[in-house]
Amino acid sequence: MNSVPKKLQYSKTHEWVRKDDDILTVGITDHAQTMLGDLVYVELPEPESSLESGQECAVVESVKAAADIYSPVSGEVIEINEALFETPQLINDDPYGKGWLFRVRPYENDSPHLLNSEQYSKQVASEAH
Amino acid sequence: MGKKTALYASHLAANAKIVDFAGWEMPLHYGSQVQEHHQVRQDAGVFDVSHMTIVDMTGQTVPAFLRQVLANNIDVLTPGKALYTCMLNEQGGVIDDLIVYKMDDNFYRLVVNSATRDKDLAWLNAHAKEDSLKLAERTDLAMLAIQGPKVRHKLATLFDPTPLQAILDLKSFHAVTLGSLFIARTGYTGEDGFEIILPIAEAPALWEKLVAANIQPCGLGARDTLRLEAGLNLYGADMDEAVTPLESNLGWTVAWEPKERAFIGREALEKQQQAGLKRRLVGLVLLEQGVLRNHQKVIIEGMSAGEITSGSFSPTLNKGIALARVPVTIGAQCLVEIRGKQYPAQVIKPPFVRQGKNNTVAIA
Numbered sequence: 069m070n071s072v073p074k075k076l077q078y079s080k081t082h083e084w085v086r087k088d089d090d091i092l093t094v095g096i097t098d099h100a101q102t103m104l105g106d107l108v109y110v111e112l113p114e115p116e117s118s119l120e121s122g123q124e125c126a127v128v129e130s131v132k133a134a135a136d137i138y139s140p141v142s143g144e145v146i147e148i149n150e151a152l153f154e155t156p157q158l159i160n161d162d163p164y165g166k167g168w169l170f171r172v173r174p175y176e177n178d179s180p181h182l183l184n185s186e187q188y189s190k191q192v193a194s195e196a197h
Numbered sequence: 198m199g200k201k202t203a204l205y206a207s208h209l210a211a212n213a214k215i216v217d218f219a220g221w222e223m224p225l226h227y228g229s230q231v232q233e234h235h236q237v238r239q240d241a242g243v244f245d246v247s248h249m250t251i252v253d254m255t256g257q258t259v260p261a262f263l264r265q266v267l268a269n270n271i272d273v274l275t276p277g278k279a280l281y282t283c284m285l286n287e288q289g290g291v292i293d294d295l296i297v298y299k300m301d302d303n304f305y306r307l308v309v310n311s312a313t314r315d316k317d318l319a320w321l322n323a324h325a326k327e328d329s330l331k332l333a334e335r336t337d338l339a340m341l342a343i344q345g346p347k348v349r350h351k352l353a354t355l356f357d358p359t360p361l362q363a364i365l366d367l368k369s370f371h372a373v374t375l376g377s378l379f380i381a382r383t384g385y386t387g388e389d390g391f392e393i394i395l396p397i398a399e400a401p402a403l404w405e406k407l408v409a410a411n412i413q414p415c416g417l418g419a420r421d422t423l424r425l426e427a428g429l430n431l432y433g434a435d436m437d438e439a440v441t442p443l444e445s446n447l448g449w450t451v452a453w454e455p456k457e458r459a460f461i462g463r464e465a466l467e468k469q470q471q472a473g474l475k476r477r478l479v480g481l482v483l484l485e486q487g488v489l490r491n492h493q494k495v496i497i498e499g500m501s502a503g504e505i506t507s508g509s510f511s512p513t514l515n516k517g518i519a520l521a522r523v524p525v526t527i528g529a530q531c532l533v534e535i536r537g538k539q540y541p542a543q544v545i546k547p548p549f550v551r552q553g554k555n556n557t558v559a560i561a
Contacts, residue, residue, distance in 0.1 A: 105214075105225075105226065105229075105230055105418065106229050106230055106231040108231070108488060108510040108512075109486055109487055109517075127536070129487075129488045129510070131231060131418065131422060131488075131509055131510050131512075132225075132230075132418065134488065134490070153486070157231075160229075
């Protein structure tokens with residue numbers, strides 16, 4: 069079974085979100101990286117760029133397939149994980165840690181609609197059938 | 198549920214991710230397809246390719262029949278030798294690509310793609326009019342491919358000295374029968390290695406022995422990136438019935454001599470050659486980081502001029518690579534459209550990788 073840490077929140081499109089003070093860190097879930105297989109390329113948003121909630125803002129590609137990453141919130145990109153350009157495999161090895169994609173500071177009044185770990189696990193289970 | 202090979206349980210036991218491939222439940226990878234790719238380039242891997250269709254043809258009229266249905270000429274074969282060839286329709290379109298083995302004067306073995314099994318058998322049967330010609334699909338046989346630079350070395354622990362020597366003495370595209378094993382020095386990875394055809398009942402035990410000799414199980418994912426790096430076409434992606442071998446970098450597999458051999462498709466190919474070839478299959482190497490994908494557009498001088506037929510990521514070169522069908526006039530560079538943006542790519546003559554090393558040389 070793929071891991072779904074309880075302390076994180078999740079989107080229906082298989083991103084995870086961690087909230088530290090007012091900053092959100094975004095990555096893809098263990099389930100998503102397993103489905104994609106070995107990752108070999110990433111495109112990340114420009115630092116300081118502005119994202120709309122639900123906007124396609126990054127791409128992760130495995131040998132097998134490309135997947136769009138959607139911003140869970142409207143906000144400003146404050147940091148991207150540049151280590152991924154050199155080593156996309158970090159996403160496979162440590163999806164909730166070293167494989168994070170970008171950090172975003174949400175605009176005021178925008179709180180994302182996200183799933184808790186239990187809801188996300190249920191969604192993954194339902195997709196398998 | 199799809200069809201399962203004799204090794205299905207072995208795959209599950211080795212934690213394979215199973216996918217559907219032409220109606221078969223086959224291993225995509227056993228953890229990491231990139232690691233398996235490197236394993237074959239640098240060491241040794243074993244693939245279950247039992248989904249491939251094996252057809253044995255016997256009878257006095259078999260040679261004449263194969264001279265008619267295959268674009269390459271079986272007359273160059275002696276017993277124990279193999280030939281790569283296309284089977285064409287009247288328009289010169291590729292029905293399938295296959296390997297034909299001469300077993301004996303009136304006994305030939307064809308190994309064809311599983312995805313094209315039904316139409317291949319229908320085509321062969323429709324043209325096999327002579328009663329003396331027997332065509333038998335060998336569903337009782339399994340097939341393993343062991344590939345990689347260290348395969349020869351690792352076989353030493355698995356065979357007695359006499360059969361081992363017979364295997365090691367095989368030249369490329371030669372085969373030998375050792376008891377129930379039919380072993381050929383062929384493959385689909387660009388590395389040295391062997392393909393072994395054997396009775397289904399014996400396949401799991403041989404698989405275990407190979408794995409115990411540190412020949413690592415590898416899935417169809419690695420097989421695809423290995424064959425792409427080696428510049429080997431995939432039927433259904435790089436060629437099909439809408440294109441000829443001449444447009445598919447397979448002109449070398451068409452035997453024009455002797456002139457009087459009227460193989461199916463010959464007239465169409467001759468007409469195409471006389472009219473002048475318009476398209477060809479080339480290799481592309483993406484110059485920036487990224488991954489090339491099937492059906493992406495190739496752009497030359499601002500115009501959409503061709504299409505990627507097989508695109509992926511080369512673990513050996515760490516670059517996006519592809520086979521693409523393009524105008525014959527293409528120069529040393531082109532652009533590829535990825536998600537609406539255009540990226541430069543180098544045009545090369547495949548293979549991309551030869552004996553584990555970068556082989557990308559620009560087309561002049």
